[in-house]
Amino acid sequence: MAADGVTLAHGLGGAKDLPISPELAIAGATAALVISFTVLAVAWRTPRYDAATSGRPAPALITAVVESAGWHLAWRVVGFAIFLYAAMAAVFGEDLAINPVLGIFYVWWWVGLVPLSLLFGPVWKAISPVRTINAGFARLSGSDPERGLFEYPAWLGHWPASVGLFAFVWLELVYPYSTELGPVRLWCAAYVAVMLVGGALFGNVFYERADPFEVYSTLVSRLSVWGRRGDLLVVRSPLANLDTTPVRPGLVAVVAVLFGSTAFDSFADSSRWVRFKQSSSVSPYLLDNLALLGFCVGVGVIFAVGCVATGLGDDLRRVDLPNQFAHSIVPIIVGYIAAHYLSYLVEVGWQTLIYASDPFSNGSNWFGTADLPLFTWLSYHPTTLANIKVIAVVLGHVLGVIAAHERAVRILPPRHQLTGQLPLLFAMIAFTAGGLYLLFAA
């Protein structure tokens, strides 16, 4: 990265991954296709996961630690310390590409939350500085952080979170000055402000439903083995855990933004799109805006159509179906995010650790990480990287198809259970094949 910090609307990090080979993309798509219909043909015919009974209680020791006040406090302190550090680097640091706040914002926070939530459960909920501030206010005023002035309207659901997620991906992928300090600072300030006002108005339920990062992190944590049955900490299979995702308005919008934006990120790097943009008389900025919106809306529409194109019983309204099935897209998102961001997370995330020792760009070495070598093993093993990518995408697809199948046999009337799944299955195959195509073409 240039020493003068000029990155020219280029996003963080230098080189991008090589495209995967066509053979690998085709093999991945074929495997996804075969497995999809196999699941449909041979999987169980009666619902298998029940949130009220599934899972075993976590080992007593783990439960004791996780439920202890010290554990909660420790993670609040860790989250708040990183928050204060990032705020310090953002406010007092130099506007250079080596300012660690950029990597903390785009890599640690946005991408890092996914593997952390997958391994450890709802991580952002535990460390969220906005929850901590809200709890601090509540303590000072002697009120209850769970309660706000108003009841959070149920119809609002996750819609605000989907808007917040879109605002993030817009900044990262479309806004030309995304790697300058000013815009990142402004975005974060707006995020914190909205979160604090929301928390004051509606209490902690606002964070659960409307904080884009908490919604994202908690959604991914449904694929972890850690779950709750009532208040009890349980260990579940990821599929059984995923099935417990609460169905709320706007859930489809959340998954559509997550998948659509990642696909757009692949697409935006492709030579075809770059050539089209640069030869067009329309402003490339406008084209990028339209394309990002188009990808998100397109994913949402394809998915919704795939969900509603089924026969129904009397107990279910057609408009409720997309949110009923939205959780089944989560494994596909996680698989595709792993494929798309793995090398970025590991390599630029590592680089951020190196930069973290020098928040004011004056050559200091606060944490002793400044002289660590770059980590580039994945980039130097592009074939291994490509194999991991395709396996992640196919694995995500398999889990997604099974999750959708379970939901179909639970809520659809018996005579529509198999045929009703078909349109959704085609939508999922389209997402997976499309994702593989983008990994191949970009």
Add this chain to the structure above:
Amino acid sequence: MRRTLAITALLLSALTLATACGEDEAPTPGGTEPEVIDVVFEGDTVSPSGERVEVSRGQEVQLAITADAPGEIHVHSDPEQELEYAEGTTTVTIQGIDQPGTVDVESHDLDKVIVQLEVS
């Protein structure tokens, strides 16, 4: 019966995947000729404009530039390379890039991608 079917299908798809998965190749030894790309700047356009060019690891890339105004080119490798060119014809050299990946070569002044180098 169902179980047999499922296992067969899974094995088949795993096999398809496994056969398509390649292994990392050792880097090709150096000594390759530099890749030469003709670049023309005219007003606010550049040619080529966003094409892919495949190069080997460590292979130099020479840009034979014809420009109606001087300017600067950024190569988004790690570390980044910055190259200046004059009005008229100039040849600039992009140092061989060792790390595999897709590297954008951009015109700083036009904010346009000239080529994307696929280094492998």
